[in-house]
Amino acid sequence: MSLDAQTLIDWFAKTARDLPWRRPECTAWGVLVSEIMLQQTPVARVEPVWHEWLARWPKPSDMAAASHGEVLRAWGKLGYPRRALRLHAAAQAIATDRGDEVPHDVDTLLALPGIGAYTARAVAAFAYGKKCPVVDTNVRRVVARAVHGAGDAGPPSTTKDMNDVEVLLPDEKAAVYSAALMELGALVCTARTPRCADCPVFDTCKWQLNGRPAYDGPAKVVQKFAGTDRQVRGLLLDVLRGTSEPVEKVRLDAVWSDAGQRDRCLDSLLVDGLVEQTAGGLFALPGEH
DNA sequence: TAATCGTGGCC
DNA sequence: TGGCCAAGATT
Incomplete structure (x- = not known):
């Protein structure tokens, strides 16, 4: 087991x-x-x-x-x-x-x-202290390796992932067990360089017993950041976080050269409620003025 | 289901 | 150096 x-x-x-x-x-x-x-x-x-x-x-x-x-x-x-x-x-x-x-x-x-x-x-x-399957990225990776013998977890499926963990949960101390699974994934059974020599379940790990095969599932989608709206939104918000008073739009314009993208991002921040425009047309974090 | 949503440290 | 990764949720 x-x-x-x-x-x-x-x-x-x-x-x-x-x-x-x-x-x-x-x-x-x-x-x-x-x-x-x-x-x-x-x-x-x-x-x-x-x-x-x-x-x-x-x-x-x-x-x-x-x-x-x-x-x-x-x-x-x-x-x-x-x-x-x-x-x-x-x-x-x-x-x-x-x-x-x-x-x-x-x-x-x-x-x-x-x-x-x-x-x-x-x-x-x-x-x-409730007994229920707590499945994060660490747990998915630990289960994929130790139970299924794979190099890493495939695409997430909440139903299947929770089922995999549900059957592992002990009746006593289930919550501590879940914390242990997460800790194992965070400290030992890590994504890049797993420390198998330090693993408490090395002897029964199916991945290890299989000869530690490489991950063979569909390629993971790597998120870009540089140049995306996420970066621009972050830059805009950082300006407002750094000031106690509302700022003029030119202050925000300075953070990104592409005006179209910049304005689209500012609009989306307003829609999300992360930024507010004052009666005077200035911009600030919401609810402070 | 797949895309979107911040940020920074690491190898 | 830059891609990869980090206790996901929402639409």
């Missing part, structure tokens, strides 16, 4: 990183904030911002009372700033409809903005 529960739980107990959102005193709200911030963003960059957020907004209702601009400014350069607005909207829903308590139930969590299949189950498991 690959990915033996007791083996991984024991390995996790002695190896796991001491992350603040894993500490027993961390609230469910703290777990939720961490999971949103960690979507596509490395732990090292999240940790300092997470501390600031929890100190400033210890409860959902505290964040719900903040403006969009304050939240976006505090989000800093974590990337994908729409996550900050969705988290703010989730905080408002929790404060207003749920008595300021983060929901325990997966389906209720799924109904909140910015919370999808992974985050809903991560919160249910890590904040409340």
Whole structure:
């Protein structure tokens, strides 16, 4: 049996990183904030911002009372700033409809903005100890190798991926087991250079037993960044994050030479609610003026 | 389903 | 040096 529960739980107990959102005193709200911030963003960059957020907004209702601009400014350069607005909207829903308590139930969590299949189950498991399949990119890679003997996970399929993990979950300490699977993928069974010599389940890993064949699935789509709207939007937002007062459009025009792309991006930021235009025609983060 | 949405560090 | 990668969600 690959990915033996007791083996991984024991390995996790002695190896796991001491992350603040894993500490027993961390609230469910703290777990939720961490999971949103960690979507596509490395732990090292999240940790300092997470501390600031929890100190400033210890409860959902505290964040719900903040403006969009304050939240976006505090989000800093974590990337994908729409996550900050969705988290703010989730905080408002929790404060207003749920008595300021983060929901325990997966389906209720799924109904909140910015919370999808992974985050809903991560919160249910890590904040409340619920037994449910928590499947992120690390877990998909670990299962692809250790269970299926492949070099890497193929294209995601939420139904199949969750099924693969569901059958592995132990009845006791399922949440710790899920955390261990993720930690194994993050520290040992990594994408580029897996540290198989340090792996606690080396002997039963089907990939290793197969002779570590290369990934043979469809080629992964690599996202471009340089020159894309994503880069331009980031540059525009960075100007507004760096000023306390609204700015004239010429300040924004300076960040990108292609006027057509620049204006399209500014429009999309306005549509997304990430930027606001004042009555005087100036531009600023929303809700601060 | 596939494209879109930031940012920065690493090998 | 630059492609690859990082605890996804949404449409």
